Amino acid sequence: MAAMATMVAAGCGGVWCRARQRCARWPGPGSRPFLRAQRAVVCNARGGAVSAGKSGLAPWIPVVGLEIHAQISSNSKLFSGSRVQFAAPPNSLVSFFDASLPGTLPVLNRRCVEAAVMTALALNCRINKKSLFDRKHYFYADLPAGYQITQQRVPIAVNGSLSYSLCIDNKMSQMVTKTVRIKQIQLEQDSGKSLHDDTRSQTFVDLNRAGVGLMELVMEPDMCCGEEAAAAVRELQLILQTLGSSQAVMAEGQLRVDANVSVHHPGEPYGVRTEVKNINSIRFLAKAVDYEIQRQIQELGNGGTILNETRAFDSKLGCTVPMRDKEGKQDYRFMPEPNLPPLILYDAKSLPANMNHQQVINIDWIHERLPDLPSVKREKLVEQYGILPEHSFTLLSEDGLAEFFESVVKQTQMKPKKVIGWILNDLLSYLKQHSLTVKESPVSSFLLADLLNLLEKKEISSTAAKRVLAELWKGEGKTPLETVKEHKLELLQDQKELEQICQAVIDGQENEVMAIKAGNRKVLNKLIGLVQKKTQGRSNPVLVKQLLEKKLSE
């Protein structure tokens, strides 16, 4: 085989030879097109083409592909009428079908199909109007039937894309948009949960989760580092939550991500990949991917080889370890699910005339009712309020923050461009410090708008406003005005009094006055500061500056 390859290589420049090597080394699901290995995958964020350092070897290009399982948000399961609920008494949400008792048959849940169609449309996929169900066989205690009903041959949707934004070099001001291709989306059943009791050599099985509808999203290996993977998953999470097709909370297992990682030299075929599982948060996803990339580079740099294996991410140690339970390659013996006819979806053109509406799923009808996706919402915020894209990005990353912002803008005369600073710098940092969500904020949009109005009307200075906000944060129920009066934070409105104070400061700072008159304008700030001190922050700095300048020029 090798000899033949060398012979051919001599004839056609080695390119064909490499393609054959690649196919042998990457037994992935489905075939990968020939040209993929030659496309340079360059990461703009940190950790892109990783150089091997002083040894002068060629740099390594990491390749990351994700397989994501999103639990469909529905009342009942994919093929049975038992309830979908997190944390219920063991085996209480299990029907006879879920327990795989003989004589039971699967009945498809309409809502699950609609959720998959919505997701596919949001991700620009081509929807297969006819898709098929298959059985994937393997033995495990939490899979009572011995097989999982999935869609292997013809899934419900293929060939989509997901666009996400990434900050370059940690600066929020520079954001790039990247795209990852979606290979396919398929409907499948979830398995039950196993709790291992190693001391007594037994496993406890809870089938509450068995049969819950999942959408499996397979992404092409278009990413090259942990940061990209994390950003892509975060965007997907926002999209799913906006659509309502999945609540996508990773901590509750509603969004599960497996990462396929490999490294190779530029121009060479893809390396052997490993699959990383047991990733429980977006932060850990980035860590796990980056660790695995480094581990592979080190291993290969030391002359070792990478095994095509499954590894688990240990969040405590921050590393990946081999998973012992998965031995060798699995042969799933896929076969068509004999109890389910093909799933047919319709659009406006192909809608059958005489069918019961409840039995028909119209793709166009669903498309018309899709809500605005996060990317569209962001653009609208930028356009409507004149804020920067990165501000808009942050607004949508926090649940409820965009609505809070819009509510404040409605209730205040302050310009949105100024309001956004208060929302992102002040409110958000308070929330983060105290680990609160927007909904739990002790300062309501009404209170904040009230405060900003005082500032806008120049009744208080911005320093005073920050103090008031700190007081409001205590949640004692006082209004901004009450707080201002209580702490005597109002701006001095009496011009004469202000002039007197300015004069007093000038009289007391001979050296500084001379420096200013000599041309050093910066020293003026010191004088302004002194006036502020004397007035206990109750003077308008702009006005003070004007007064001082007027007096100094006399």
Add this chain to the structure above:
Amino acid sequence: MRVLSLGRWLRAGLVLPGGPASRHSGDRHSGHRPQAPPQGPAQVLLQKVSVEVLEHLEQLALVDFRDSEGVERLQKAIQFADQLHEVNTDGVEPMDSVLEDRCLYLREDDVTEGNCTKELLENARETVEEYFVAPPGNIPLVKLEEQKTYLQGSK
């Protein structure tokens, strides 16, 4: 050509006669009659199923071929099924379900089942606090060659 009619014949272990194929609707292969394979062990090409394949099958399907007689029956079954290759299926879409023309019924998303923990657990040999109890992980099977029954039968 519908595959299902062979099911009966496979179980009976009989050789496929030329008749049944032409009875089918559509009459797509009216001109072609599958031939019965030549009789007699001397003319039959028996492909030996390797031990690796047997082990693989046992692990995948959890069947037990038990002894050489079981393995031989498997080999004969494979040989019998290989006759399918003699049928010309050019331009014919494979059928993978008798339900292909039926409508897939869509159920409303209502909770109608569940809450039968007690009934379900009654079927289990061992339970602990409303959990089913299973052995740990996947226990590896004993290798085929080490099984006593296999060794006995292979003399």
